[in-house]
Amino acid sequence: MARTRVAPDFAVRRDTARCINCKACVRLCANGVHVWDEVAGAPVADESKCVGCHFCEEHCPTRALSIERAPAETTSGGHWTRSAIRGIGRQAETGGILLGAMGNDRPQMAYFDRLVLNAAQVTNPSIDPLREPMELKTFIGSRPDRIEIARGAGGRPRLGAPLPPLLEIETPIMFSAMSYGSISLNACRSLAGAAGEIGTCWNTGEGGLHPDLESCADRAIVQVASGRFGVTPEYLARAAAIEIKVGQGAKPGIGGHLPGGKVTEDVSRTRRIPVGSDAISPAPHHDIYSIEDLKQLIFALKEATRYSKPVGVKIAAVHNVASIAIGIVHAGADFIAIDGIRGGTGAAPSVIRDHVGIPIELALASVDQRLREEGLRHRVSIIAAGGIRSSADVLKAIALGADAVYIATAALVALGCHVCRTCYLGKCNWGIATQDPALTRRLNPEVGQTRAANLLRAWSHEIKEMLGGMGVNAIESVRGNRDHLRGVGLSQVELDLLGIKHAGSPW
Amino acid sequence: MLINVHRPSPVPDLDFKVPSGCGLTGLISQKGELLPGDAIYRSLCSMEERGNGLGAGYAAYGIYPDFAANRAFHLMCDTEDARRAAEAVLRRDCTIRHDEPIPTSPVKALKNIPVLWRYFLDIKPEAVERVGGGATEPDAVVRLVMEINRKVDGAFVFSSGRNMGIFKGVGNPEEIGEFFRIPAYRANVWIGHNRFPTNSVSWWGGAHPFGLLDWSLVHNGEISSYGTNRRYLESYGYWCTLQTDTEVMAYLFDLLVRRHGLDFDLAAQVMAAPFWTRIEREEDPEARRLSSALRAVYGGALVSGPFAVLVSDGKSLVGLNDRIKLRPLVAARKGSVSYIASEEAAIRCICPDPEALWMPDAGVPTVVTVEA
Numbered sequence: 001m002a003r004t005r006v007a008p009d010f011a012v013r014r015d016t017a018r019c020i021n022c023k024a025c026v027r028l029c030a031n032g033v034h035v036w037d038e039v040a041g042a043p044v045a046d047e048s049k050c051v052g053c054h055f056c057e058e059h060c061p062t063r064a065l066s067i068e069r070a071p072a073e074t075t076s077g078g079h080w081t082r083s084a085i086r087g088i089g090r091q092a093e094t095g096g097i098l099l100g101a102m103g104n105d106r107p108q109m110a111y112f113d114r115l116v117l118n119a120a121q122v123t124n125p126s127i128d129p130l131r132e133p134m135e136l137k138t139f140i141g142s143r144p145d146r147i148e149i150a151r152g153a154g155g156r157p158r159l160g161a162p163l164p165p166l167l168e169i170e171t172p173i174m175f176s177a178m179s180y181g182s183i184s185l186n187a188c189r190s191l192a193g194a195a196g197e198i199g200t201c202w203n204t205g206e207g208g209l210h211p212d213l214e215s216c217a218d219r220a221i222v223q224v225a226s227g228r229f230g231v232t233p234e235y236l237a238r239a240a241a242i243e244i245k246v247g248q249g250a251k252p253g254i255g256g257h258l259p260g261g262k263v264t265e266d267v268s269r270t271r272r273i274p275v276g277s278d279a280i281s282p283a284p285h286h287d288i289y290s291i292e293d294l295k296q297l298i299f300a301l302k303e304a305t306r307y308s309k310p311v312g313v314k315i316a317a318v319h320n321v322a323s324i325a326i327g328i329v330h331a332g333a334d335f336i337a338i339d340g341i342r343g344g345t346g347a348a349p350s351v352i353r354d355h356v357g358i359p360i361e362l363a364l365a366s367v368d369q370r371l372r373e374e375g376l377r378h379r380v381s382i383i384a385a386g387g388i389r390s391s392a393d394v395l396k397a398i399a400l401g402a403d404a405v406y407i408a409t410a411a412l413v414a415l416g417c418h419v420c421r422t423c424y425l426g427k428c429n430w431g432i433a434t435q436d437p438a439l440t441r442r443l444n445p446e447v448g449q450t451r452a453a454n455l456l457r458a459w460s461h462e463i464k465e466m467l468g469g470m471g472v473n474a475i476e477s478v479r480g481n482r483d484h485l486r487g488v489g490l491s492q493v494e495l496d497l498l499g500i501k502h503a504g505s506p507w
Numbered sequence: 508m509l510i511n512v513h514r515p516s517p518v519p520d521l522d523f524k525v526p527s528g529c530g531l532t533g534l535i536s537q538k539g540e541l542l543p544g545d546a547i548y549r550s551l552c553s554m555e556e557r558g559n560g561l562g563a564g565y566a567a568y569g570i571y572p573d574f575a576a577n578r579a580f581h582l583m584c585d586t587e588d589a590r591r592a593a594e595a596v597l598r599r600d601c602t603i604r605h606d607e608p609i610p611t612s613p614v615k616a617l618k619n620i621p622v623l624w625r626y627f628l629d630i631k632p633e634a635v636e637r638v639g640g641g642a643t644e645p646d647a648v649v650r651l652v653m654e655i656n657r658k659v660d661g662a663f664v665f666s667s668g669r670n671m672g673i674f675k676g677v678g679n680p681e682e683i684g685e686f687f688r689i690p691a692y693r694a695n696v697w698i699g700h701n702r703f704p705t706n707s708v709s710w711w712g713g714a715h716p717f718g719l720l721d722w723s724l725v726h727n728g729e730i731s732s733y734g735t736n737r738r739y740l741e742s743y744g745y746w747c748t749l750q751t752d753t754e755v756m757a758y759l760f761d762l763l764v765r766r767h768g769l770d771f772d773l774a775a776q777v778m779a780a781p782f783w784t785r786i787e788r789e790e791d792p793e794a795r796r797l798s799s800a801l802r803a804v805y806g807g808a809l810v811s812g813p814f815a816v817l818v819s820d821g822k823s824l825v826g827l828n829d830r831i832k833l834r835p836l837v838a839a840r841k842g843s844v845s846y847i848a849s850e851e852a853a854i855r856c857i858c859p860d861p862e863a864l865w866m867p868d869a870g871v872p873t874v875v876t877v878e879a
Contacts, residue, residue, distance in 0.1 A: 003707060023776065120729075120731065120812075123729050124728075124729035124731055124812050124813060125813060126829070127650060132831055133782045133784060134782075135782065135783055137783050139806075142806060143803060143804045145804075146766075146767040147767070147769070147797075147801060147804050147805070148802055149769065149773065149797075152793065156793075156794075157770070157772075157773060157797060158794070158796070158797055159793070159796050159797045159800050163803060163804065164801050168804055233762070256858065372738060372742050373742075377742060377743050378742075378804070416874075421688040468729055471729070471731040471811065471812050471813070472811040472812065473811060473830060473831065474775065474780070474806075474808030474809055474811060476732075476735070476802075476807070476809050477559045477732030477735055477809055477810075477811035477812075478735065479735055479806065479807070480734070480735050480738050480739075480807070481732060481733075481735040481738075482734055482738075483733060483734030483736035484734060493668075500795045
């Protein structure tokens with residue numbers, strides 16, 4: 001193949017005064033950037049292969065390497081951006097669809113950054129979370145609108161009728177769907193272990209349940225997606241909850257494709273497909289062409305599990321998301337996961353990732369509002385997903401109306417991911433988005449579990465501090481509490497859609 | 508005369524609240540004896556420094572024996588026209604047995620006095636039917652009150668119970684007590700409120716007590732969960748229109764106790780829920796399941812932030828503090844009369860030698876009920 005004419009994204013700077021020619025970079029880089037030049041007796045870099053994952057930089061024993069953004073090569077900087085020009089260059093060479101991974105990175109999509117939170121002063125004392133209890137326990141599932149009370153011996157009240165099955169999590173943050181296949185088993189082990197350690201849930205994605213993860217299944221939300229990979233009665237029976245995946249924020253309306261190269265023997269066993277075969281998840285479920293069909297699948301899964309666990313539906317945030325959500329509730333779902341336009345993925349056409357769907361903040365606000373107007377809010381829990389980067393994003397999502405959030409990119413970053421956005425290459429140097437045993441063993445699952453659990457702990461602490469600052473001591477008092485949000489620099493239309501006031505407005 | 512200059516309309520703009528600090532007092536005769544209004548008046552006036560002259564009010568039960576079977580609606584209206592508009596809505600749904608201005612005495616210091624009127628009426632059966640869905644008379648009253656408060660510009664129903672009435676306005680306890688001739692009434696349950704709003708909105712409707720049906724409620728504190736509670740209540744047909752966070756507590760009691768059939772102890776477990784650490788320590792699995800279910804189902808009704816409230820439905824007087832008791836509340840008893848107030852002094856000034864006096868625990872309701 002002819003050498004690409006597209007200029008590299010990154011410049012590899014090697015400080016020759018520091019380099020000791022140990023060849024560590026040559027051995028470590030799965031992308032083959034660093035090559036040993038026998039003639040020169042020194043490593044050289046093929047920068048066109050560099051994805052900017054910074055693995056070599058962080059592992060160079062003498063810190064001789066630094067990976068820098070290559071200087072912009074055009075004089076235009078506004079409309080004809082570097083990425084637009086580079087994309088055209090690549091397409092002119094290949095005639096193909098541009099692939100992307102992780103989430104949409106366009107800053108104009110981040111409404112979270114234009115929301116601010118409230119705090120108590122004078123009339124309402126703030127509460128010190130180090131001294132007073134501060135509660136984050138959250139339930140996911142459908143609830144009755146009232147409790148039936150029965151009276152036992154001596155008139156003691158007791159529950160008259162059992163509640164529907166609810167998922168109980170100790171912090172309103174769960175790990176979003178990432179299949180074994182799209183990420184390594186060590187990455188799955190890390191997240192599943194961390195979910196168990198903290199008392200929250202992880203999500204199998206459409207990857208099935210690997211035998212090594214069965215011990216973590218009581219904290220697993222298992223996915224039933226259009227490919228039905230790995231779905232067995234045991235898979236459903238072991239799970240904490242079941243999620244029917246209809247859509248994903250990074251690629252609304254399109255399916256998934258795990259290249260045969262990633263379908264190793266182990267992946268094949270877990271997914272129940274032949275080794276080396278492409279795992280294709282069709283764009284639609286071929287048994288769901290309408291809301292009635294969805295209802296049948298929901299109840300088939302409930303029947304299969306004897307109504308013992310919540311069954312939910314994951315959709316991408318699209319224009320008509322509120323009405324779709326109403327339909328999903330009527331179809332019997334116990335929770336709805338909504339994935340916004342910034343949601344991540346292992347691979348998606350960049351054009352779809354960047355241009356299809358709507359921001360989670362707007363989708364969430366409109367779904368929560370519509371469900372309330374229809375008197376259906378108690379019947380379903382809302383899980384918000386797509387680009388949650390910090391505990392502030394979590395709390396803002398909850399104030400807009402989410403019961404809990406899903407995080408995925410943030411969880412991978414905790415494991416070492418540097419968001420180089422080339423998961424689809426299967427050469428993840430950090431041992432996360434790869435099945436290459438030489439790479440996956442770089443991720444120690446015990447260390448990974450500690451780091452992922454630490455992230456949840458840290459965010460939970462921060463949420464408690466923010467709650468205490470608001471004078472609130474339970475997360476449910478912020479749920480849907482848009483009084484605690486204000487917008488900065490938003491138009492009236494945006495404020496109305498979010499159901500909030502502009503900063504500076506009083507109560 | 509346009510008096511209500513601060514109250515914006517239309518309704519969607521009404522969704523703000525005025526935080527406040529306050530003094531509360533209440534007393535009940537368990538034998539149903541009628542206690543003169545003089546006692547509550549003196550008790551409330553003793554807590555002068557808990558208010559700033561921008562709101563005071565009283566609720567009294569057993570005051571309308573001649574109309575005990577009828578609903579007593581108290582209305583405040585910006586103008587005579589607004590009153591007539593509200594009356595037209597009342598006539599549509601009710602048979603009015605008697606109506607008259609609420610008796611008042613001139614008090615120089617009071618300003619912006621609205622038109623104050625009381626109606627003794629019965630809801631027509633067809634108005635109840637119109638609500639549909641197995642609705643009862645109280646459901647029709649709630650709907651009627653919400654309709655007038657939301658839709659009739661300048662008219663507010665601030666009391667809608669039977670054989671009870673709420674009297675309130677912008678002024679200090681003496682002024683409002685004198686204005687409404689409180690010492691002249693006799694009631695078996697009384698509650699009173701002295702207000703310290705931290706905002707200059709001086710609208711008479713924003714004073715306490717808040718009432719709906721037989722409920723009356725006074726509150727000291729600020730509800731940090733207001734936005735959650737308000738939106739939770741909206742899905743049950745309660746619309747917060749009175750610009751004070753206290754309103755949500757009155758509606759929560761109506762929803763939980765009247766409509767959902769919880770007793771005061773369970774309603775308190777919802778609003779001032781026990782912490783999970785306590786629920787997990789509970790040894791009786793039935794009790795643990797119930798507490799846990801109450802929190803899972805009624806998260807939207809949990810009230811966060813500092814509060815002390817007194818609430819009555821005419822049969823009971825209930826005092827309740829927030830989960831960590833960030834506002835004062837004291838209770839006492841002598842003979843068949845019980846007292847709950849923000850301060851011990853407010854009790855001792857009308858009952859110098861109580862047989863028992865105690866500080867209710869955080870989140871634990873003090874419930875005193877009239878003997879049947």
